[in-house]
Structures are given as structure tokens and as C-alpha cells.
Amino acid sequence: MAHFKEVSEQSGLHPKPVGLVLQYGTAGFRTNASQLDHIMFRMGLLATLRSKKTKATIGVMVTASHNPEEDNGVKLIDPMGEMLTSSWEGYATQLANTEQEELIPALKDIIEKEAINMSQEANVFVGKDTRSSSASLSKAVLDGVKALGGNSKDYGLVTTPQLHYMVCCQNTQGKYGEATVEGYYNKLSQAFSQLAKNASNRTDDQKHLSVDGANGIGAIKVREIESHLKRNLQLSIFNDGSRGKLNHQCGADFVKVQQKLPTGIEINPGDRCCSFDGDADRIVYYYTDSQGDFHLLDGDKIATLISTFLKELLNEACLDLKIAVVQTAYANGSSTYYLENTMNVIVKCTKTGVKHLHHAAQEFDVGVYFEANGHGTVLFSREAEEKIQQLASDTNIIDERKKAALLLQNTINIINQTVGDAISDMLLIEAILAIKGMTVQQWDTIYSDLPNRQLKVKVSDRRVIETTDAERRAVTPAGLQDAIDGLVKKYRQARSFVRPSGTEDVVRVYAEAETQESADALAHEVSLAVYSLAGGVGDEPKPLN
Ligand SMILES: CC(=O)N[C@H]1[C@@H](OP(=O)(O)O)O[C@H](CO)[C@@H](O)[C@@H]1O
Ligand SMILES: [Mg+2]
Numbered sequence: 001m002a003h004f005k006e007v008s009e010q011s012g013l014h015p016k017p018v019g020l021v022l023q024y025g026t027a028g029f030r031t032n033a034s035q036l037d038h039i040m041f042r043m044g045l046l047a048t049l050r051s052k053k054t055k056a057t058i059g060v061m062v063t064a065s066h067n068p069e070e071d072n073g074v075k076l077i078d079p080m081g082e083m084l085t086s087s088w089e090g091y092a093t094q095l096a097n098t099e100q101e102e103l104i105p106a107l108k109d110i111i112e113k114e115a116i117n118m119s120q121e122a123n124v125f126v127g128k129d130t131r132s133s134s135a136s137l138s139k140a141v142l143d144g145v146k147a148l149g150g151n152s153k154d155y156g157l158v159t160t161p162q163l164h165y166m167v168c169c170q171n172t173q174g175k176y177g178e179a180t181v182e183g184y185y186n187k188l189s190q191a192f193s194q195l196a197k198n199a200s201n202r203t204d205d206q207k208h209l210s211v212d213g214a215n216g217i218g219a220i221k222v223r224e225i226e227s228h229l230k231r232n233l234q235l236s237i238f239n240d241g242s243r244g245k246l247n248h249q250c251g252a253d254f255v256k257v258q259q260k261l262p263t264g265i266e267i268n269p270g271d272r273c274c275s276f277d278g279d280a281d282r283i284v285y286y287y288t289d290s291q292g293d294f295h296l297l298d299g300d301k302i303a304t305l306i307s308t309f310l311k312e313l314l315n316e317a318c319l320d321l322k323i324a325v326v327q328t329a330y331a332n333g334s335s336t337y338y339l340e341n342t343m344n345v346i347v348k349c350t351k352t353g354v355k356h357l358h359h360a361a362q363e364f365d366v367g368v369y370f371e372a373n374g375h376g377t378v379l380f381s382r383e384a385e386e387k388i389q390q391l392a393s394d395t396n397i398i399d400e401r402k403k404a405a406l407l408l409q410n411t412i413n414i415i416n417q418t419v420g421d422a423i424s425d426m427l428l429i430e431a432i433l434a435i436k437g438m439t440v441q442q443w444d445t446i447y448s449d450l451p452n453r454q455l456k457v458k459v460s461d462r463r464v465i466e467t468t469d470a471e472r473r474a475v476t477p478a479g480l481q482d483a484i485d486g487l488v489k490k491y492r493q494a495r496s497f498v499r500p501s502g503t504e505d506v507v508r509v510y511a512e513a514e515t516q517e518s519a520d521a522l523a524h525e526v527s528l529a530v531y532s533l534a535g536g537v538g539d540e541p542k543p544l545n
Contacts (some may be wrong), residue, residue: 001147004104004120007045010147011103014041016139018099024092026353026502028084030064031075033133036420042095044075044124044144044152045107050088051122051150053114054079058122059167060162062138063129063279066214067503069246073461074141075160081168081176081418083355087313121152125170127163129217129279136310155181159217159280161421168418170228170410181224191413192427196232197409199434207262208234209430210273212262214251215241219423225423226241235428238265252277252284252422256373257454260294261286273441276422279376283422284374285429287440295444299370300327300335302429304446306378307345307368308528309432310411314366314406317391318335321365321384326350326357329472329497330372330454338447349470353502375420380412388412407435450493452512453523453544460535462507464502471499483529491518496526508535520544 016038022029029039043060043246051058051430056481059077067073086091091110098106126143129133138154145152155163162184169179177187209292215221219240226235239250239262247254252275252476267271267288274285285297299320308323314321323348325339331349346364350356361367365384370376380388391397391405414431416424433443459465466476474481480498489492496511507530511523520543527541 003147004107006149006278007107007147008104010143011038011041011100013142014038016098016100021097021257022093024089027065027073028073029092029096030067030503032070033064033131035074035131035138036074036137037140039096040074040108041144041147042103043076043092044141044146044150045093045148046088046092047076047141048122048145048148049114049116050076050084051108051124052118052120053116056123057121057125057167057170059125059127059163060141061127061163061279062141063160063217064131065160065164065279065281066247066251066277068449069131070139074137076522077164077400078173079167081164081171082358083419090142090385122148123170124150124152125155125163125166125312127155127160129157129160130157130215130220133445152214156222158525159221159421159423161281161416161419161424162221162417165416165421172209175436178241181221183412185225185228187365188414188416188424188427189225189230192229192431193232193412194410195407195431196434199431200437202434203235206224207232208236208272209360209426210236210238210265210267211235211240211276211426212239212250212255212265212273214262214276214278214338215239215244215246215248216251216276216278216280218276218278221280222276222423229241233350233427237321238262243266244336247278251275252282252374255286255376256284256296256298256537259296261288270439270441270486274426280422281420282371282374284430285423285440287444289441289527295441296449297440297444298332299372299374300332300449301443301446302374302425303327303368303370303376304335304338304343305429305432305443307339308446309341309376309436309466310366310368311407313345313411317388317401317408318427319384319387319391319403319405322346322388323366324348324361324364326360326369328357328371329499330510332372332449332452333493333495334447334450336391342447349472351471352499358419370420374422374425377417377420377425378415379417385412450512450514451516451519451529452510452518453519455509455523455527455541456501456506457509457527457530457534458505458537458543459530460537462505462534463508464534465498465500466500467497472497474498478532480529480533482532487522487525487529491522493521494518496522498526498530
């Protein structure tokens with residue numbers, strides 16, 4: 001049949017190392033770049049099949065996000081700009097692990113199971129981050145698409161959320177926006193300018209933000225959008241890739257996990273700063289105080305700021321729309337308490353991984369979702385968008401209600417609803433702070449984080465840990481959860497859980513408690529329990545201090 005001969009020949013140029021097995025994990029495939037050429041070619045094939053199946057454009061992003069420069073990875077993007085549906089993740093894993101000679105039968109199997117019409121046209125958008133391996137790996141994706149007779153468009157260097165945006169624009173025939181990087185900048189920057197008009201006179205200092213670009217794609221793209229912002233926002237960009245190494249001692253993941261400033265940034269006490277991750281789908285804020293102490297405003301603080309802003313606007317607009325915040329087990333206990341008890345919003349907890357949060361957020365009129373690490377966005381239901389649109393364009397009302405509706409309308413336009421987006425989130429946060437006349441310190445005092453600690457434990461097979469209750473409790477191995485419960489009881493305001501990582505070969509341990517000493521001690525003791533009950537390898541975990 002058509003193209004199989006071509007696939008067979010071409011796949012020989014992208015051979016699979018015999019015996020290599022990889023999984024489509026929390027965020028696609030991710031490992032050392034040297035092992036990924038065949039994966040990329042095959043994901044080009046799979047994206048082509050997915051496009052034929054959905055009769056829509058599919059995206060393929062080559063990136064390993066916050067991983068070190070030597071790694072790479074690939075994520076597939078479904079028609080509305082969301083992550084690949086989980087029912088196809090199995091196919092991705094199958095194709096990835098099939099030995100060379102079984103590739104065509106494996107493809108035919110998917111075609112048959114999904115009843116794919118092979119004469120249907122296929123279109124695939126491809127993007128890549130700044131890793132040195134990304135150029136040849138994205139070429140392998142393009143080869144895969146071509147081999148199966150699909151059309152492709154190579155966007156070259158883009159952030160992950162930009163590619164999600166392009167896919168959504170394309171499949172909504174431009175209703176979501178124009179499927180170009182310029183179109184993306186125009187939509188976001190125009191919405192930002194509109195929102196900024198609602199801020200009272202701001203000094204240059206207040207308009208200033210320091211950005212740590214993680215030496216990655218985000219630095220390039222934030223510089224590009226800066227020129228569209230007409231000095232409504234004044235950026236100093238550090239770690240722009242001209243000297244430092246990608247994600248090395250910098251970027252959102254480093255700042256969140258280490259709870260300290262990235263290297264390569266020069267700031268004064270009180271300056272508002274943010275860090276992107278390696279593919280610019282995450283953002284965290286921070287500042288240092290006059291004592292030099294570091295203060296982090298993570299995804300939880302961002303979710304609180306945004307949901308407060310939206311709830312106030314919905315009230316002012318007298319719109320009866322249900323707003324909810326979606327978090328994971330990593331959300332700081334103080335944030336959950338504040339959202340539920342002070343703000344009175346619905347809070348949902350899902351498993352780790354953006355696809356879970358995204359789906360949960362879709363169930364509400366307005367769903368704000370953020371992982372504590374700074375990956376998140378806001379989703380508006382079609383009904384919510386329509387109600388807001390209607391009120392904003394109602395010529396009979398000229399009052400506070402309409403003003404709120406117009407603010408909501410521009411907020412919708414500034415947000416990338418397809419996926420978490422560091423640039424879009426940054427603009428929204430900057431607009432909210434400007435409109436509310438709020439400093440980063442004032443934002444920080446909305447609630448105080450419980451001190452917390454995240455650790456990793458190496459075990460021989462992390463799958464021995466199975467969890468339940470949105471990963472907050474371990475079901476296996478026997479005795480582990482009882483041990484954790486016993487340890488948690490020793491500390492005040494304490495909570496701890498463990499889960500196998502979906503992106504690294506480790507078990508993650510999280511603990512929070514009334515003091516940093518307690519959180520550190522609890523995290524260490526839980527690590528020891530994991531080490532002894534779940535097959536720890538290497539040296540026993542050492543205390544932090
Ligand atoms: C604790 C943590 O931050 N985990 C991250 C990390 O997943 P793990 O499954 O924990 O490795 O990478 C994911 C993909 O970027 C992200 O969605 C998630 O939040
Ligand atoms: Mg990322």
C-alpha cells in the first residue's frame with residue numbers, strides 16, 4: 001500500500017538501537033538526545049496518522065523542557081492545541097519500541113485499530129527549542145511526516161506554547177488567532193496594551209521586570225515580543241543564551257526546587273523577577289528583601305493572584321459563572337487553605353502532569369490551573385466566553401459592569417488557553433499587578449507558604465510505588481504509607497507524600513511542615529522509608545544539614 005515502501009526505506013536512515021525501550025511519559029519522550037533519532041522519525045509517522053484520523057493539523061514539539069542540554073524529547077499536540085489524548089500514548093510507546101523489521105506491521109496495526117483512511121490528507125506543524133540536538137531531531141520528525149505522505153510546516157525555533165497556539169489557530173480557521181509567531185505577538189501585546197490602560201500612572205520602576213530566560217528559547221521569544229509592548233513593560237533579560245548553558249543553575253525548575261536565585265541575574269532588593277523554563281511553558285516569580293532573603297512566588301501564588309482578579313471581575317460584571325482552581329498534591333497547603341477558606345473558590349486536586357489539570361479545569365466555566373512549579377493557564381468555557389463577549393459589546397450598559405466585562409475580554413485574549421505559557425502568564429501577571437497597583441511584596445503577603453522540601457530517592461524500580469487519591473497516598477509497597485503517616489504525626493502542620501516521577505528515574509518525596517527544619521527532617525525521614533521499603537539503590541539518603 002501507498003507509502004509503506006518509503007517508510008521502510010527511510011526508517012533505515014533512522015535506525016532504532018536494538019533493545020532500547022522508552023515510554024511516552026508525563027510529557028512525551030525524554031532522554032539523552034543520542035537515543036532519540038528513531039523516536040523522532042516515528043513520532044513524525046504517528047503525528048501523520050493522528051492528523052489523518054482527526055482530519056486536523058497536529059503539532060510535534062522537539063524539546064526536553066527543563067532537562068539538561070544533553071537531553072531532548074518530543075511532545076505531540078492534538079487539534080485544539082491540547083496534549084495528545086492519552087488513548088494514543090500507548091501507540092506512541094508501541095511505535096517507539098518496535099524493532100526495525102516490525103515497524104510496518106506496527107503502523108498497520110494502528111491504522112486498522114483506528115480505522116484510519118490513508119487517503120485522507122495530513123498536516124503536521126513542527127517546532128523546536130534551542131538545544132544543539134534539536135535541529136537534526138526535528139529534521140527526523142519532518143522525514144517521518146514526509147515518508148507517510150503528510151504535509152508539514154516547520155516553525156523552527158518556537159516555545160512549546162507558541163506551537164500549541166499555532167495548532168489551535170490553524171484548526172479553528174483563525175478564530176483563535178493567526179497561526180504565525182507575529183500573530184501571536186500581536187494578539188497578546190494588544191490585549192496587554194488594553195489592560196495596561198486601566199493602570200494608573202506607573203513609574204518606569206514599576207514597569208520594570210527582570211527575566212531569567214534559562215538560556216533557552218524563552219529568552220529569544222520574550223525579546224521579540226518586547227518590541228510590541230510599546231514600553232508598557234520594561235524588561236531586563238538575563239540568561240539569554242549568549243553565554244550560559246541551558247537550564248544550568250538557572251530557569252524556573254532550578255529556582256523552584258532550590259528555592260534560590262538563578263546564577264547570571266543581577267538584581268537589587270525588592271526588584272520583581274521571573275524565571276522561565278527551557279521551553280517557556282513554566283514561570284515563577286521572586287524577589288530578595290533588604291536582608292538578602294529570597295522570596296519565591298510559585299505556581300500556587302500565581303493561581304491565587306489570577307483567580308482573585310478573575311473572581312473580582314466576575315462579581316463586578318454580575319456574571320454568574322463558576323470559577324475553580326485546579327492544583328496537584330505539590331500545591332502548598334497554605335495556598336489550598338487560602339483558596340478554599342478565604343476566597344471561597346472550589347479547589348480540585350489532580351495527579352501530576354498538565355494533561356490531568358487541563359481536563360479537570362475544562363469542567364468549570366472558568367478553570368484556573370497551575371502546578372506548583374509554575375506551569376498553568378486559565379480555561380474559559382464557550383458559554384463563559386459568550387456571556388463575557390455579549391456584556392462587553394452591549395451598547396446599552398456603560399458602567400462598572402461593562403468595564404469589568406471589557407477587562408475580562410482582554411484577559412481572555414492575553415491568555416494562551418491551549419497550555420501553560422510563560423510569556424502569556426507573565427503578561428497577565430504584570431497586567432494584574434499594574435491594574436491593582438500591587439507590588440510583588442504585597443502579592444507575596446496574600447498568604448505565607450508552609451516551609452517545604454522536595455527530594456529524590458533512587459530505587460531499582462520506581463514502579464513498585466503505586467499511589468491513589470491524586471497521588472497523595474501510596475498503596476504499595478506494603479507498609480510505606482503507614483510509615484509516612486507515622487512520621488508526619490511527629491511534626492506540626494505537616495504533610496508528606498511520595499510518587500514515582502514520570503520524567504526521571506527517581507521517586508519524588510515532598511514534605512511540608514510548620515518550620516523549614518521540620519520540613520527538611522520529615523522529607524529526610526520519608527526518604528529513608530522509601531529507601532528501605534521500596535528498594536533504594538546507592539548510598540542511603542543523607543540528612544540535609
Ligand atoms: C514535582 C514536579 O514538578 N513534577 C513535574 C515533572 O513531572 P514528574 O512526573 O514529577 O517527573 O515534570 C512534568 C513535566 O514537565 C511536570 O508536569 C511535573 O509537574
Ligand atoms: Mg517546560
